Amino acid sequence: MTNTPKQDGPLSGKAALVTGGSRGIGAAIARRLAREGAAVALTYHASPGSADGVVADIRAEGGTAVAIAADSADAEAVRAAVTGTVSAFGRLDVLVNNAGVGSMGPLGELTVDDFDRDVAVNVRAVWVASQEALRHLGDGGRIITIGSVFADRMPFPNGTTYALTKAAVAGFTRALARELGPRAITVNNVQPGPVATDTNPPQGPIADAMTALTPAGRYATPEELTGLIAYLAGPESAYVTGATLNIDGGFLT
Ligand code: NDP
Numbered sequence: 001m002t003n004t005p006k007q008d009g010p011l012s013g014k015a016a017l018v019t020g021g022s023r024g025i026g027a028a029i030a031r032r033l034a035r036e037g038a039a040v041a042l043t044y045h046a047s048p049g050s051a052d053g054v055v056a057d058i059r060a061e062g063g064t065a066v067a068i069a070a071d072s073a074d075a076e077a078v079r080a081a082v083t084g085t086v087s088a089f090g091r092l093d094v095l096v097n098n099a100g101v102g103s104m105g106p107l108g109e110l111t112v113d114d115f116d117r118d119v120a121v122n123v124r125a126v127w128v129a130s131q132e133a134l135r136h137l138g139d140g141g142r143i144i145t146i147g148s149v150f151a152d153r154m155p156f157p158n159g160t161t162y163a164l165t166k167a168a169v170a171g172f173t174r175a176l177a178r179e180l181g182p183r184a185i186t187v188n189n190v191q192p193g194p195v196a197t198d199t200n201p202p203q204g205p206i207a208d209a210m211t212a213l214t215p216a217g218r219y220a221t222p223e224e225l226t227g228l229i230a231y232l233a234g235p236e237s238a239y240v241t242g243a244t245l246n247i248d249g250g251f252l253t
Contacts, residue, residue: 005063009037010234015089017082018042019072019129020099022051024197025146028222029096029229030054034063036230038094041085043070043078045099064089072099072125073117082132092136094233097126097145097169102162102199115161122165123172130176130187141185142233143176145169149191149248155213156206166191170244177242186241188232193248194219216249 011033021030021042030042031054040058044051044067051067058065066088070081086092101121103114130143137143150159151166173189180187194210196202196219202211211217228247231237246252 004061005035005037007037009035010230010236011094012037014038014093015085015091016040016094016096016233017085017092017129017133018096018098019070019078019081019125020044021054022047022067024199025192025195025222025225026096026098027054028226029098030065031058032223032226032230033094033096033233034058034065035061036234038233039064039089041066041068041081041088043068043072043081043099045069045071073120075120075124075128078125078128079132082129082136086136091138092133093138093140094142095129095133095137095144096229096233097129097143099125100146100148100165102159102165104158104162106158107160110161118161118165119168122162123168126169126172130172134180134185137183137185139184140235140238141180141183142237143180143185143187144229144232145173145189147173147189147191147244149193149246149251151191151244153252156209173244174242181241184238186232186237188237188240188242189244190225190228190232191244191246191248191252192220192225193246193251195222195225196220197222210251214249214251215253218249220247220249
């Protein structure tokens, strides 16, 4: 596909917010939504330089983007990121809840602080951003959350908190889809399998085991997820809501 934003793309005239868009999957989603024609806001916390780089790349391709500092563990910062997107672009059409963390370790060694941070970033921020987005999304609005196959299958020890958070957003998605159907706003949860990012590098400690458990026999690139996200963000997916969609190389088979 071309790297130039489509002047008459499916998302032309739309505005999107991608949380955690500075690196990894979120950065790939931000770039893709911009190429589909959307004006894109992306949040970052620890990586301002990377966020600026994504924005610069999108602008260099002729797209529209802004970076917003917002720690997803801070509910008011998350809310401000949503209102900041509306201030920047005058509207909000697509929310992608992507920012995520995970404290890995035996339950006996994790702390309540670990739990609180993981739940704040992976669950509470999804709840807050979606709540604030509701005040701005119109007919055809889209809420997309990046969950994980680990919500449904955790093949290793040490993932209790992460699995808990990703199962939570799947339930949240189903429940919110019920509320928003009458407003023609769809709510969906995308569960990737192993994706090559800083968090889960293909040479990392779980890589060989993950690859062996994945029929495709390899990690995905972040870019390989973005076609599904673009579909869910676009007009053709209006009848897809409340769904958890796996994009996992067959990991959950
Ligand atoms: P990366 O670690 O590569 O990137 C994480 C992104 O989230 C960064 O942009 C980071 O921004 C942002 N982020 C992290 N913490 C915060 C925070 N407190 N506030 C704001 N932004 C934050 O992760 P991935 O791209 O791999 O993961 C993206 C999503 O995909 C996560 O929800 C993850 O759980 C999920 N996922 C990933 C899989 C994988 O194999 N990689 C598999 C299944 C799901 P910054 O650096 O600026 O803080």
